[in-house]
Amino acid sequence: MADSNWLTEFPQLDRGELRDIRKALDSGYREFSREYGELIESFFDPLLTFLVWFEKLLLATPWSIVIIAVAGLAYWASRSWKLGLGVVISFLLIGYFGMWDNTMRTMSIILVCTFLAIALGVPIGIAMARSDRTQAIVTPALDIMQTMPAFVYLIPVVMLLGIGKIPGVIAVIIYAIPPVIRLTNLGIRLVDKDVLEAATAYGANPLQRLLGIQLPLAMPTIMAGINQTIMMALSMVVIASMIGVKGLGQPVLKSITNQYFTLGLFNGLAIVALAITFDRVSQAYAKRAQRHMGGLNND
Amino acid sequence: MTDALIKIENLYQLFGPTPKKYMGLVHEGKSKDEILAETGHTLGLKDINLSINKGEIFVIMGLSGSGKSTLIRHFNRLIDPTEGVIKVEGTDVMKLPPKELEQFRRHKMSMVFQRFGLLPHKSVLDNVAYGLQIQGVKKAEALDSAKKWLETVGLAGYEEQYPSQLSGGQQQRVGLARALCTDAEILLMDEAFSALDPLIRSEMQDQLIELQKTLHKTIIFITHDLDEALRLGDRIAILKDGEIVQQGEPEEILLNPATEYVEAFVRDVNRARALTVETVMKDPAYRITAETIKEALEQMRGFKQDYGYVINNDGYQGIVKEDTLQEAYDDDSKADLTNELIEQVDALEQDAVLESVIPTTLEAEFALPVVDTDGNMTGRLSRGTLSDVLGVRH
Ligand SMILES: Nc1ncnc2c1ncn2[C@@H]1O[C@H](COP(=O)(O)OP(=O)(O)OP(=O)(O)O)[C@@H](O)[C@H]1O
Ligand SMILES: [Mg+2]
Numbered sequence: 001m002a003d004s005n006w007l008t009e010f011p012q013l014d015r016g017e018l019r020d021i022r023k024a025l026d027s028g029y030r031e032f033s034r035e036y037g038e039l040i041e042s043f044f045d046p047l048l049t050f051l052v053w054f055e056k057l058l059l060a061t062p063w064s065i066v067i068i069a070v071a072g073l074a075y076w077a078s079r080s081w082k083l084g085l086g087v088v089i090s091f092l093l094i095g096y097f098g099m100w101d102n103t104m105r106t107m108s109i110i111l112v113c114t115f116l117a118i119a120l121g122v123p124i125g126i127a128m129a130r131s132d133r134t135q136a137i138v139t140p141a142l143d144i145m146q147t148m149p150a151f152v153y154l155i156p157v158v159m160l161l162g163i164g165k166i167p168g169v170i171a172v173i174i175y176a177i178p179p180v181i182r183l184t185n186l187g188i189r190l191v192d193k194d195v196l197e198a199a200t201a202y203g204a205n206p207l208q209r210l211l212g213i214q215l216p217l218a219m220p221t222i223m224a225g226i227n228q229t230i231m232m233a234l235s236m237v238v239i240a241s242m243i244g245v246k247g248l249g250q251p252v253l254k255s256i257t258n259q260y261f262t263l264g265l266f267n268g269l270a271i272v273a274l275a276i277t278f279d280r281v282s283q284a285y286a287k288r289a290q291r292h293m294g295g296l297n298n299d
Numbered sequence: 300m301t302d303a304l305i306k307i308e309n310l311y312q313l314f315g316p317t318p319k320k321y322m323g324l325v326h327e328g329k330s331k332d333e334i335l336a337e338t339g340h341t342l343g344l345k346d347i348n349l350s351i352n353k354g355e356i357f358v359i360m361g362l363s364g365s366g367k368s369t370l371i372r373h374f375n376r377l378i379d380p381t382e383g384v385i386k387v388e389g390t391d392v393m394k395l396p397p398k399e400l401e402q403f404r405r406h407k408m409s410m411v412f413q414r415f416g417l418l419p420h421k422s423v424l425d426n427v428a429y430g431l432q433i434q435g436v437k438k439a440e441a442l443d444s445a446k447k448w449l450e451t452v453g454l455a456g457y458e459e460q461y462p463s464q465l466s467g468g469q470q471q472r473v474g475l476a477r478a479l480c481t482d483a484e485i486l487l488m489d490e491a492f493s494a495l496d497p498l499i500r501s502e503m504q505d506q507l508i509e510l511q512k513t514l515h516k517t518i519i520f521i522t523h524d525l526d527e528a529l530r531l532g533d534r535i536a537i538l539k540d541g542e543i544v545q546q547g548e549p550e551e552i553l554l555n556p557a558t559e560y561v562e563a564f565v566r567d568v569n570r571a572r573a574l575t576v577e578t579v580m581k582d583p584a585y586r587i588t589a590e591t592i593k594e595a596l597e598q599m600r601g602f603k604q605d606y607g608y609v610i611n612n613d614g615y616q617g618i619v620k621e622d623t624l625q626e627a628y629d630d631d632s633k634a635d636l637t638n639e640l641i642e643q644v645d646a647l648e649q650d651a652v653l654e655s656v657i658p659t660t661l662e663a664e665f666a667l668p669v670v671d672t673d674g675n676m677t678g679r680l681s682r683g684t685l686s687d688v689l690g691v692r693h
């Protein structure tokens with residue numbers, strides 16, 4: 001390095017040093033996972049039990065009851081019989097083309113991921129909205145989570161926890177949680193200052209302001225975030241299947257390696273049908289819950 | 300002055316990242332513009348001293364940007380002052396810990412906002428009950444009371460509507476009902492009626508005056524409209540660039556503006572509507588209290604005019620002219636002053652606004668007597684006085 005000209009040649013680390021760094025980091029992490037892997041795994045045990053139980057429940061429930069339940073939920077949330085009917089038809093088609101079990105598996109993991117993402121994301125979003133410092137720390141972390149290729153953070157997760165449902169859930173959540181956090185933060189920050197001031201003037205304490213004013217008024221924005229989170233979770237299904245999450249992702253993966261176009265297309269369409277169902281139901285519900293805020297009601 | 304409910308002493312507000320650092324400049328007497336240019340800090344309020352009595356309507360007035368909203372937000376500490384003392388019933392509001400400050404806001408003060416500040420996601424009834432709900436009052440009780448106040452402000456039947464479904468005037472009534480519902484003794488009103496059209500606005504003013512007759516709240520009312528200030532205020536403080544340039548009773552400000560700024564404010568006011576007869580009348584001179592014509596004539600000789608106001612134990616009776624008396628005296632020098640000699644001229648009531656007495660005063664050939672509600676003469680009002688007050692100003 002001493003005799004080369006640093007103006008023409010980039011002054012880079014030489015291979016030996018680079019390899020040493022890599023080795024040190026890799027072996028360090030490997031040691032860490034050997035040391036603490038079991039502990040962390042046992043920490044996630046209750047979640048795993050629940051995931052398995054929920055998947056079994058969906059699989060064991062007769063298809064007719066699942067369809068009635070999902071269509072009923074869609075109708076209750078949207079009060080639109082068109083949406084209910086659409087859900088019934090798409091689920092019937094899914095079953096007819098032999099994808100019922102995989103769809104139930106995917107649905108179970110997506111529902112659990114969404115629930116966890118909301119349970120983690122909304123409080124984080126609230127914390128961000130309450131302090132500029134927290135926002136300054138969390139925002140770059142979210143940027144990384146959204147842009148870092150999923151495969152990169154799959155590696156340490158798999159090293160730590162092996163292959164299976166839990167690493168899949170973690171990967172899906174890392175990928176899908178940013179929108180709900182960002183939009184919770186944004187929604188709360190955008191709440192009308194006048195309304196908040198009025199609440200303060202009447203002696204509302206911080207908790208009363210949060211639950212009575214900020215969260216309800218931010219709800220349309222938060223719902224948009226939840227909706228995005230569900231969509232992103234579904235789009236992770238294929239990648240998650242690479243680390244052993246069963247469901248609609250696995251046939252897609254198989255059809256890539258074996259060039260089965262039709263198999264891939266069918267399972268892809270099933271994912272799309274699930275996505276549209278979740279999307280429409282959550283949006284319709286959000287809209288219905290916020291009707292009065294638009295002023296002139298549109299029912 | 301001893302029973303001041305609210306006292307504000309040497310209050311300063313300097314807006315900016317490091318206000319404490321530059322308070323020296325403020326005390327040196329640098330102007331708002333100089334401080335802004337030198338330090339980038341905005342002087343919001345400067346050396347405010349106020350003392351507000353129980354049960355009065357205290358109006359704070361000033362042009363846009365003069366610091367009215369900033370000032371009123373100090374009363375319940377929505378803004379903390381840079382320096383100064385705020386005392387309510389002797390308690391230093393600045394020293395209250397957060398929990399007690401919440402209690403103070405819940406029970407002592409309520410506020411009506413310029414832009415309403417209603418909760419868009421709650422029904423009108425829930426909005427009115429909001430203060431009580433925050434206090435933790437039982438739901439049914441809170442809603443009952445809210446219903447009552449909604450009725451008082453004339454919005455019965457709108458309980459289940461949402462704020463966005465009401466007109467501006469109706470929304471402000473909801474705001475007023477919400478403020479009254481907590482039964483706090485101090486009412487803060489920041490340009491509460493400014494966003495309303497003139498008709499609704501004077502309706503709301505009437506309603507406030509009417510309510511105040513029974514409620515006897517202490518009201519701090521902000522406005523940029525002098526007519527409104529004069530109509531509502533027991534006392535008025537005028538704010539300019541964060542400083543109080545004059546405070547006093549409405550007539551005082553109208554008749555003796557302290558600075559050119561106040562004078563400019565006062566110039567366009569409709570004095571005929573703002574002043575009552577009492578505030579401009581002359582003293583109750585030229586009274587005839589005699590029982591006989593002879594004595595009456597003697598009293599009148601001392602006058603600078605040829606008529607007088609006949610007063611007896613029942614108060615003002617009418618006007619008598621010197622030549623009528625002289626004629627009667629020539630007929631019978633020992634006669635009593637009888638009713639036939641007295642001209643029945645109606646007196647003016649001292650509480651009447653000038654506008655209502657302009658025609659009678661201008662048409663009368665005499666300066667008209669002014670009486671109080673018991674019929675006692677308390678002053679007189681002549682054509683000359685009236686045109687002086689209403690006409691060209693010095
Ligand atoms: N948070 C703040 N930061 C900096 N400057 C402020 C802040 N709030 C108010 N000011 C300044 O204080 C001054 C007074 O503002 P304020 O809102 O009290 O005026 P106002 O008399 O209520 O006017 P208006 O009639 O328009 O409501 C203005 O110069 C404004 O720029
Ligand atoms: Mg203002």
